[in-house]
Amino acid sequence: MSLAFDLESNLIDLRSARIFSPANRVWDELDTIPGELVPVSETDAVTRLQQQSGRCRVPVGILGGRKASEEQLADALALGTLIAQMGLTLICGGRQGVMEATCKGAAEAGGICVGLLPDENPGAANPYVTIPLATGIGVARNAILTRAALCLVAIGGSYGTLSEIAFGLQFEKKVLGLSGAPNIPGMLPCRSPKEAAARIARVVLNLPQ
Incomplete structure (x- = not known):
C-alpha cells in the first residue's frame, strides 16, 4: 500500500512524497516523509478522514x-x-x-x-x-x-x-x-x-x- 497516516493523522502518499489536504482534496509536496507511519487502504483512508472532518460532502x-x-x-x-x-x-x-x-x-x-x-x-x-x-x-x-x-x-x-x-x-x-x-x-x-x-x-x- 502506498498510503499511510502519520502520528498527527495526516494522510501521506509514500510513492510521491505528498500530503493530502482534505479541505480542497489536493496533494502538497513533502520535504521529508515522517518515520512513524500506519499504512492504510484507500477505503480506510477515506473512512478515517471522514470521521475526522467529514469534508467530502459531495454525494x-x-x-x-x-x-x-x-x-x-x-x-x-x-x-x-x-x-x-x-x-x-x-x-x-x-x-x-x-x-x-x-x-x-x-x-x-x-x-x-x-x-x-x-x-x-x-x-x-x-x-x-x-x-x-x-x-x-x-x-x-x-x-x-x-x-x-x-x-x-x-x-x-x-x-x-x-x-x-x-x-x-x-x-x-x-x-x-x-x-x-x-x-x-x-x-x-x-x-x-x-x-x-x-x-x-x-x-x-x-x-x-
Whole structure:
C-alpha cells in the first residue's frame, strides 16, 4: 500500500512524497516523509478522514433501473453499505430496484441517501431514502443527478441508466460500471462492489485510477 497516516493523522502518499489536504482534496509536496507511519487502504483512508472532518460532502451517484437481477440487487446492497461505511453520502433516483437496494445498504449502515425523484410526490421514494427531493421534472432529473455527484456507479443498465452514463461522461465525471453495466468507452469496469468502493475512494482522494 502506498498510503499511510502519520502520528498527527495526516494522510501521506509514500510513492510521491505528498500530503493530502482534505479541505480542497489536493496533494502538497513533502520535504521529508515522517518515520512513524500506519499504512492504510484507500477505503480506510477515506473512512478515517471522514470521521475526522467529514469534508467530502459531495454525494456518490448510483445509477440503475427499477428492474434488476438478483446479482445486481446484491451488488447494489453491498455497495451502498460500503459507501456509508466510508462516511460518504449517496444520491440516486430514489425509486425501486437498484436504487432501493443501494439505499437499503447505506441506510442500514447508518448512511445518508438522497433520492432525486422524477415526479412531484416525495412519498414515491423508497423507504430507505433519507432526503427525498421531488423534482417534478421527469427524466430531466437525470442530468441534475449526474451533475451533482462526485462520481457515478452504474449497476446494470436500461435506457434511463444509459442516459445518466452519457451525462456523466459529458460532465467529465468518473463513471464506474458494475454487474452488467454497459461497456461504454470512458467507463471504468469493476469486478465487485469492493473494487468499486476502492475506485470511489481514489476519486475522493484525488488519486489516479
